[in-house]
Amino acid sequence: MECCHEESSQHICRDEKTILLMGNPNVGKSVIFSKLTGRQVLTANYAGTTVSFTKGDLIETKEKVSLIDVPGTYSLNATSEAENVAIQLLNEHVDAIICVLDATNLERNLLLSLDLLKKETPIIFALNLMDVAERQGITIDVQLLEEKLGARVIPTVAVRNIGLYKLIAACKAEISNPTYEGYRFIVTEDSHQQIAQDITMKVEKIENRKPTMLEKLGDWTMVPFPGIPIALLVLILSLAIVVGGGKALRATIFLPFLNEIYIPIMEWIVQRFVSEGIIYSLLVGEFGVLIKAFEWPIALILPYVFLFYIILSTLEDSGYLPRLGVLMDGLLRKIGVQGGTIIPFIMGYGCAVPAIISTRAATTKKERLVVATLVTLAIPCTAQTGAFIALLGDHSMILLLLVFFVSFFVIIVGGFILNKCIKGQVDPLLIEVPNILIPNGKSLFRKISLRTKHFMMEAEIPMIIGIVIAAVVIETGLLNATGEYVKPIVVDWLGLPEEASIALVLGIIRRELGVLPLLELDLTLLQMFVGSVVALLYLPCLSVFAVLMKEFKTKVAILVTLSTIFFAFIIGGLINQAAKMFASLL
Numbered sequence: 001m002e003c004c005h006e007e008s009s010q011h012i013c014r015d016e017k018t019i020l021l022m023g024n025p026n027v028g029k030s031v032i033f034s035k036l037t038g039r040q041v042l043t044a045n046y047a048g049t050t051v052s053f054t055k056g057d058l059i060e061t062k063e064k065v066s067l068i069d070v071p072g073t074y075s076l077n078a079t080s081e082a083e084n085v086a087i088q089l090l091n092e093h094v095d096a097i098i099c100v101l102d103a104t105n106l107e108r109n110l111l112l113s114l115d116l117l118k119k120e121t122p123i124i125f126a127l128n129l130m131d132v133a134e135r136q137g138i139t140i141d142v143q144l145l146e147e148k149l150g151a152r153v154i155p156t157v158a159v160r161n162i163g164l165y166k167l168i169a170a171c172k173a174e175i176s177n178p179t180y181e182g183y184r185f186i187v188t189e190d191s192h193q194q195i196a197q198d199i200t201m202k203v204e205k206i207e208n209r210k211p212t213m214l215e216k217l218g219d220w221t222m223v224p225f226p227g228i229p230i231a232l233l234v235l236i237l238s239l240a241i242v243v244g245g246g247k248a249l250r251a252t253i254f255l256p257f258l259n260e261i262y263i264p265i266m267e268w269i270v271q272r273f274v275s276e277g278i279i280y281s282l283l284v285g286e287f288g289v290l291i292k293a294f295e296w297p298i299a300l301i302l303p304y305v306f307l308f309y310i311i312l313s314t315l316e317d318s319g320y321l322p323r324l325g326v327l328m329d330g331l332l333r334k335i336g337v338q339g340g341t342i343i344p345f346i347m348g349y350g351c352a353v354p355a356i357i358s359t360r361a362a363t364t365k366k367e368r369l370v371v372a373t374l375v376t377l378a379i380p381c382t383a384q385t386g387a388f389i390a391l392l393g394d395h396s397m398i399l400l401l402l403v404f405f406v407s408f409f410v411i412i413v414g415g416f417i418l419n420k421c422i423k424g425q426v427d428p429l430l431i432e433v434p435n436i437l438i439p440n441g442k443s444l445f446r447k448i449s450l451r452t453k454h455f456m457m458e459a460e461i462p463m464i465i466g467i468v469i470a471a472v473v474i475e476t477g478l479l480n481a482t483g484e485y486v487k488p489i490v491v492d493w494l495g496l497p498e499e500a501s502i503a504l505v506l507g508i509i510r511r512e513l514g515v516l517p518l519l520e521l522d523l524t525l526l527q528m529f530v531g532s533v534v535a536l537l538y539l540p541c542l543s544v545f546a547v548l549m550k551e552f553k554t555k556v557a558i559l560v561t562l563s564t565i566f567f568a569f570i571i572g573g574l575i576n577q578a579a580k581m582f583a584s585l586l
Contacts, residue, residue: 017065017175019058020089022116023100024109025072026432028128030054031158031443032100033069036168040450052082052357053089060168065175067098071361074108076115081360096122096174098167103133103140103155104435106204110196113149122178124170125153126163132435136215137207145203159440218436221323231324234315242307243389243400249303250390258299266290278475286520287471293464296516297383297456304386309451312350317439317447321346322431329429335415336370336422338362340431344371345411348379350451352544355379356551366424369556372548373418376540377564378410380511383459387515388532399529406533410567459510462542466506466513473502489569494534495576496527503535511541530576537568 021036023029034040037056058065070089071082078084090097099116101109116123127142146153152170156163211219221227267284274280283290315321321343329339341362348355355375359368380388380403392400473479479502486501494500499521507514514535518528539561540548548557 017063017095018093019065019067019096019098019171019175020094021067021069021098021100022086022090022112023072024074024102024105024112024432026434027072027100027102027109028158029069029072029100032098032126032128032156032164032167033067035158035161035164037067040446052360053085058168058171060165061172065171073112075112079363090119094121096124096171096178098124098126098171100126100128103127103129104136104138106140107196107200110199111192114192114195117149117151122174123151124167124174125149125151126167127153127155128158129435130155130162131157131160132437135212136435137209139205139207141203145199148199148203159443214436214438218319218323221320221436222326222433224327227323227327231327234320238311241311242304242385243393245307246304246386246389247393249307250299254299254303258295262294263291281475282471285471285475287467287474289464289467289471292467293460296467296512297459297463300390300516300519301383301386301459301512302452302456304389305382305455306448306452308350308382308385309448312346313444313447313451314439315346317437317444319434319436322433323436325431326429326433333426334419335412336419336426337367337415338426338429338431340429341367341371344375345379348375349382349385351381352376352379352540353547356544356547359551363427364424366422367426369422369552370415370418372552373560373563374411374414376544376548376560377414377537377567378407380407380536383455383510383512384515384535387512391515391519391528391532395528396525399525399532402529403532403536406571407536410537410571462510463513466509470502470506470517473505493569493573493576494530495580496531497521497523500531503531504538507535507538507541509542511535514538526576526579530572533575534568534572537564537571539564539568
């Protein structure tokens with residue numbers, strides 16, 4: 001997800017051995033890929049984690065063997081852009097295929113397997129999630145399954161490394177001495193569905209038992225009652241952890257370190273080399289680069305980002321998000337999308353870039369456009385959310401919640417409008433509902449660490465650029481020179497001070513930079529709220545604009561961008577004018 005799946009448009013190199021890692025969505029392919037290559041990639045317990053292929057070198061091999069994690073697909077008939085990537089890769093030259101099967105859904109997984117067995121390519125099956133199958137009372141005769149498929153079947157529990165070294169050994173043996181001997185089935189008139197059913201009946205035994213509490217909980221989350229109360233409880237707990245925990249981390253660790261240690265040290269160092277003046281101000285002044293480069297991304301934003309990633313990663317790995325999609329399908333369908341698009345929406349609260357890319361898993365172009373537009377327009381990324389909390393959290397929790405209410409309101413209203421304006425249909429909800437699981441501690445820690453590391457690498461340089469621009473504009477007096485030009489919109493319409501215009505400039509670079517400069521101004525509660533709403537709906541940052549251009553072409557990217565500017569100023573101004581009118585009537 002956030003820059004963890006290295007997308008490539010290059011064809012497979014024919015000078016190296018290549019293995020494709022294939023399977024249905026949500027069978028553990030990305031976990032297996034990470035283990036077999038040593039590459040850190042993000043995984044999640046829902047379909048659509050991989051929407052472009054990822055390439056790495058197979059470990060424990062003397063010669064170079066490339067392993068490619070292919071987007072999950074249910075068959076070789078593509079119904080989405082992600083599945084089309086899988087089929088294109090399969091049609092290129094490959095030396096072997098690892099087909100990952102979900103031991104808890106064997107019959108459905110075998111449908112893709114039967115398609116792959118027709119290809120003239122050696123194939124190895126990894127029968128994954130064996131521990132989950134055992135807990136569900138499912139027993140599979142692996143040896144008999146091998147006989148039926150005519151290929152090697154290796155039981156695995158990828159998150160615990162069980163069976164993976166056997167899988168590597170089988171890959172090495174298959175590449176050095178291919179055993180493919182043609183189509184492994186006697187050609188019959190039976191459909192693949194019938195063949196898969198027959199094989200499953202012979203190799204699988206299911207013990208009748210009562211469902212576990214975890215399984216009951218999974219069922220409850222997909223029905224209105226108690227599904228909706230559970231969803232509200234999850235939302236409230238998530239906000240409490242992110243907001244309350246973030247404020248606690250800031251107050252006890254980050255701000256004391258900033259104010260008592262970091263700032264005095266930076267000022268002492270600069271004073272030894274630079275005398276009072278513009279250079280001194282640029283380095284450690286009001287918008288000093290050395291101070292704000294630590295204060296904004298680390299002391300103010302990082303605590304909230306870190307806690308948000310803990311929540312998001314836990315929800316992903318537990319399998320709750322697809323269930324939320326089933327629960328929300330009726331509402332989301334009214335704005336022109338399936339319930340499954342709840343996943344890109346929630347991903348957007350982490351970062352809009354992977355959220356927009358993940359729309360490739362949608363089955364219609366209309367859905368892709370609606371989701372991408374709404375994510376860009378009305379969903380704050382985790383860094384911007386942290387900035388909102390830093391700005392409003394210490395002054396008014398009601399206003400902070402109102403910012404998110406505006407976000408939800410714009411999503412619903414904007415979705416209705418887009419649904420009417422964009423031609424096309426919405427396909428029925430076909431979403432993979434995985435087993436609900438207790439997240440694996442090591443995988444969870446690795447995912448949170450990877451996401452936090454990526455945030456620091458991704459945010460720091462653009463934020464420093466923004467801070468330099470802010471420092472130069474303010475310290476050189478350029479901001480005062482442009483005051484008359486921005487006054488009609490910024491001051492008269494939005495009710496913000498002229499200095500707030502710097503936030504509109506910096507917001508183009510990073511979304512949180514549209515909020516953070518407001519922390520340095522002496523604003524009223526109304527000005528804080530209006531500034532937050534404008535920042536919420538304002539221009540997408542440069543990286544979001546770039547991915548919009550890549551996914552939907554320049555015309556759509558420009559149209560979406562212009563609409564964000566329009567809605568930001570219109571809604572922000574209406575809030576300001578309405579509040580002033582209401583105050584005058586009191």
